[in-house]
Amino acid sequence: MRIGLCQIEVGDDPKENLAAVRAALAKCPGAELAVFPEATMVRFGNRLADFAEPLDGPFVTGLRELAAERGIALVAGVFEPAADGRVYNTLVVISETGELTGSYRKIHLFDAYAFAESATVAAGDEPVIVHVAGTTIGLMTCYDVRFPELARALIDRGIEVLVIAAAWAEGNFKEEHWTTLVRARAIENTVWTVAVGKAPDRSDPPRGARTGVGRSLLIDPMGTVVTDLGPFPCVRTLNADLTLTGKVRAVIPALDHRRL
Template structure:
């Protein structure tokens, strides 16, 4: 199976971000990738403005354009977007919260709402994002995929449960926060989650932005990675926008789980 990892930098404009998706998806299809994974917040980058004003239903125009693109190219697209969720009171203010979604469009259709919101290092994503409640797996080409999003990667039990639910490949759209020691943690956590779950992990992050964005916001550091079921790195990007194309063998999962039965 050939998987592409589209490490992009999303901005504030949905139309421009959708054009980025089209450009990278087309390049992935030209290299015969069957799946292309984009980052969390592909619809609108963190730190570029209010998310609730651009949030859409997963049946809305943005997701519909992604579906059309996927069908036209014959590729399955996985990316992060935002949809309206609920209202909460914070500091005597009413806040329109959103769902942080990862959507799958093309040869399979699925939606995952991020469970573990980024409430750490001085940032409170739960003020503006409603935490999800359900794990997500889907079938594609006789392979079971799982999805987790960014901060979820710090919670090994989510990955282990996805594996118990049959996931052989776990896709992780992300927008990792930059800062001291964060790259080391990103690398360590992604490798550990592959080994915990004895599954392939495809972790696609936002590239490191070149414009001025709030330092506390999880705007991306790059270094997207693909790991095998023993945690070995098969490919890693740098900090800048990049397209990785990697061949994986899902049958390796059963072999590893037979010799390393940790689930």
């Protein structure tokens, strides 16, 4: 499977961010799946409710058009309106023909490091797997990576690739936590893991702190770092040999050894 890791900058204008998606897809030759960050629609630090749209709104419609135009399936982060005035932090999955094939509302909200995501974001409540680009993927968003039980629930639903999208906040040890947790989820589940973070903000957002550390990762089922995109905007397309999963699990059958 050929996967594009699209570590883009995200700004305050959804139209400009959609143009950044278009430019990134043009740099994914032969990709079957392109993964974009959490909050691709608009960066944190804005009044998210002012930008939130239903999944048939103009931003997701634009993503669908771009996916069909390039013939590449994609995952990207958007915001949906919630009934109580907050928003859902949602990942959408769009097929290479432009079909909206699935969506995941972030379950674990980042109420940590003196930040309260739950003040403006409502939590989802269901793990989501999606069949796209000839494989089955499971979805996690940013803070979700700290909860191994979610990754395991996705594995038990039969995923072949774990996709994690993030706009990881800066802070003491935060970057180390990100890279360590992503590798841990790959190792303990012996699964290909695609983790794409937003490139760091270059300017202060309208409200709140800067987010994004980059460091997008492709990790194989043995825990090998196939690529680390570092801290700058970058798009890289790489091959993931999905047959490696079975070979690793034959050597390390930890999933079969579970007793709890």
